[in-house]
Amino acid sequence: MFYFLSENIIMHASNIPANPLGFASKVILARKKMFIALSVMFISPGLISTSFAQDNTSDASALNLDLPAVPVTGNPLGVSSDELVVPVAVLNGRELSLQRESTLGETLKSIPGVSSTYYGPGASRPIIRGLDGDRVKIMQNGIGVLDASSLSFDHAVALDPLVIEQIDVVRGPAALLYGGSAVGGVVNAIDHRIPTESLDGVTGRAEARYGGADNEKNGAVVVDAGNGLFAIHADVYKRDSDDLRIPGYQASDRLRAQQAAQGDPIDLRKGTLQNSSSEGDGGALGASLTFDKGYAGFSYSTFNSNYGSVAEPAVRLDMESQRWDFASEFHDLGPVISRVKLRLGNTNYQHQEIEDGQIGTTFKNKGLQGSLEAEHAKIGNITGVVGVQFQNTNFQALGDEAFIPKTNTNSKAVYLYEELPIDTLKFSLGGRLEHAKVSSDGGGPDDPNNPGTPRFGSAQTKSFDPFSAAFGTLYALNTHWSLAGNLAHTERAPSYNELFANGPHFATGQYEVGNPDLNKEKSNGIDAQLRWKTEKNSFSIGAFYTKFSNFLSLENTANTRGADGEINPQDLNNDGIADISGEQIVPEAQVIGVRATFNGFESEAKFRVYEGHGDLDLKLRGDYVRATNSDTGTPLPRIAPLKIGTGLNYQLNRFGARLDVLHAFSQNRTDTFELATDGYTSVNAMLTYVIPAAFHLEAFAKANNLLDEDIRDHSSFLKDIAPMGGRSILVGMRGDF
Known part of the structure; x- marks a missing residue:
């Protein structure tokens, strides 16, 4: 196989x-x-x-090849998880392999505080603490992933979980290291495509899986080889899936009732989520020279994906990205500068939206990003780094749904991060100063509301100088208990779509209008965590509160628009089609600045409850976010409800079994233009078996949604027409050598 x-x-x-x-x-x-x-x-x-x-008594932990959870994101000084001031979750090794899904958002949903934008099986971006889009920084090996996923919910993230070796999720404000777009958090996918350590020999892994609610057929091979001085990396993957099987109707009960009440056609599609199939492939080659005190290397990678747009039955998205990366790091350099790290990434991204076999819209994003970081030697007991970052990207949309003009985003930033340990107390302090310019070429078709004027107006450039700062403490109460806290002020420059959008966006069912006069998005936040850990047990609970004095929100207005931009066109038949122009009518939504608050909590725990004939671990988790538009007192949209979960994980020699139960409560705290969402209970199970072989080889079987529930995530833009998959079984095999 x-x-x-x-x-x-x-x-x-x-x-x-x-x-x-x-x-x-x-x-x-x-x-x-x-x-x-x-x-x-x-x-x-x-x-x-x-x-x-013949050896059936091998230690189970050795067979599982679980890797230590060593985060590389959230602290540039390379400390362990227990020493981090900010809350960071790490997925790697066997646990990452068993939790892999087809998209990054679905892969990370098991982490407290994380939900997803789920736009069907082909596109899902992580949401952290209720914040999504440009407020969550998606990175690949410390450099931003350059795609169009933050622009629209139907655009997939241009990386595949099959070839990722580790994912770090930093919850809370991390702007001083990664920019204003990290106000919600950071997701850093690490793939080791540029080898960073000396390797003498050949290592690798392979994985294949089949089944699930979408009948997926996926596989990947990753290989690393070296002679002690020169190391190479290669990986290749392929995935294919059918339309998703769902438990009942595609449209929710509430949506069908609303359609009936309004006299609209009732969506009676059931059993299958139409136009949700996908396929993709890609791979990479990388090479490095490794030395006693560092490395220098490069990689070339490709990403290709073709998937259906669930909201538009005749539309498929054909996506491709080509990327060159260079990375180098040298340490133990001297008494003044002890370490220097350089990263560069050049990306050429494009996706086409194809309707009935014809290209409707093409999105392109090309750019160069980089960072240079230097760690200074100790000044007394103070350690820290200073760094510079830059980004220059060009975005262009062509065709029927080109709701954004050609734009250029150019940003430069300098940041400083320092730590001071004093006995059982550690202080951290950081700051970041950025200069960003966002330019529009203007132009476009004529605005029907202002004849002779281009829809995107004239060429213009907007400049912003965001400043962010954070202060944190970590106090070790004793060898098991610790308390962490963070205060942060963050500022974010508006993105090109928030400034210059002006056109129909049928994937979200809106006519989006940007605002070139927007000011910086500003927030102040506080974050606190209580942590406890012994050798085989751990517990943490954290709470956060973030107040935005200027939160950039896409708000529905009282207007409607035709596809050509005409305001409030006549709809004589009340069927959603403008009889005068023959164009679809959609609500108008405009980006405005409002005051807003986000607060909530996250908790997770792991306890060893039995040791004897095998080991049994109990896992617990829970999270909650409450987000409010302070100007109107109304809830912000697409905020996930309270979720609590528990799980049992049993391991006996080569055999493993786990059962996970997650209950999401109903979400009745809704925005004016969204429907409430029923709660659900998701029950999943898994069996694993390590096959006796000369290398680590493990077979697994996953049973998802055992209760065959109608599961709809409130954080999904399409939750009323795109439920999760029904009861299914997936089998697979993974090997490491």
């Missing part, structure tokens, strides 16, 4: 678009040849060891 899937993955790699540079073509050819050889070697039955197969 592994050999077949690996061969299929490799053959499909021939469809990856070649880079115009001749070197890139040779790179891809070399990658395919290498994977053919390595896949055969990895899957060969001859690798199974008879002596190992």
Whole structure:
């Protein structure tokens, strides 16, 4: 099975678009040849060891190959999780492999404080503490992922969980290191495509899975090799899925009742989430020179995805991204500067929205990003870093749904982060100063409301100087208990779509209007955590409160618009189609600045409740967010309800089993233009077995939504027409060598 899937993955790699540079073509050819050889070697039955197969008493923890949770995000000084002032969650190793889903948002939903924008199985971006879009920074190896996912909920994140080795999730304000777009938090996907450590030999992993509610067929192979000085990395993956099977109707009970009350056609589709199938592939080659005190390397990667837009039955999105990265780090340099780290990333991203086989709209985003960071030697007992970051990106939309003009975003920033430990107390202090320019080329079709005037107006440039600062403390009460707290002031420059959008966006069912006169988004926040940890038990509970003096919100107005931009066109038949222009009518939504508050809590715990004939762990989790528009006193939209969960994880030698139960309460605290959402109980189970072999090989079976519930996440823009999958079973196998 592994050999077949690996061969299929490799053959499909021939469809990856070649880079115009001749070197890139040779790179891809070399990658395919290498994977053919390595896949055969990895899957060969001859690798199974008879002596190992007879050993049934091996330590389970060794067989699981669980990696230590060492975060690399949230603190530039490289401290362990217990020493972090900010709350950080880490997924890696076996746990990440077993929790992988088709999108980044769904993969991270099990982390307290995290929900997703779920736009069907093909597109889902993480939401942290109720904040989404441009307020959550998505990074790949410390450099921002350059795509269009923050622009619209139907745009997927341009990275695939199949080849990610670790994901760090920083909850709360992290703006002083990563910019104003990290006010909600940071998600850093680490794939080791640029080797950072010396390697002598060959290591790798492979994974394949089949089944689930969308009948997915996925596989990936990752290989690293080196001779002690030179290290190379290669990976390739492929995924394919059918339309998602759902428990009942595609439209929610509330939506169907609303349609009936308004005299609209009632959506009676059931059993399948139409136009939700997807396919994708990609891979990478990387290489590094590794030294005793550092490394220097580069990588080239491709990402391709084609998936249906659930809200538009005739529309599919065809996405591709090509990316070059360079990274270097050297340490133990001297008595003044002890470490220097450099990262550069160049991305060429494009996706086309294809309707009935014809290209309707093309989105392009190209840019260069980078950071240079230097750690200074100790000044007394103070350690810290100073860094500079830059970004220059060009965005362009062409075609029917080009609701944003051609824009350029240019930003430069300098930041400082310092730590001072004093006995059982540690202080952290940081600040960031940024200069951002967002330029629009203007133009576009004529505005029907102002004949002779382009819809996007004239060319203009807006400049902003966001400043952010944070102060944190970590107090060790004793060897088991600690208390952490953070105060932060963050500022964010408006994004290009918030400033210059002016057009129909049918994926969200709105005519979006930006505001070039927007000011910086500003907030002040406080965050506190109580933590407890012993060798096999841990517990944490945290609370947060963030107050925005200027929260940039996309608010529905009392107007409607036609596709050409005409305000309040006539709809004589009351059928959603303007009889005069023949164009679809949608509500108008404009970006405005409002006062807002976000507050809530997060908690998780793990307890070893039994040791003897195997080990049994109990897991608990819970989170809650309350978000309010302080100007109107009304709730903000798409805020996830209170969620509580529990789970049991049993391990006996090679055999493992787990049961997870999550209950989401109903969400009746809704915005004016959204429906309430019923609560649900999700029950999932998993069985694992480590197969006796000369390398780590584990089979697993996952049963999802055992109660076959109609699960709808309130944080999803399409929650009333796109439920989660029904009862299903997925089987897979993963191996490390």
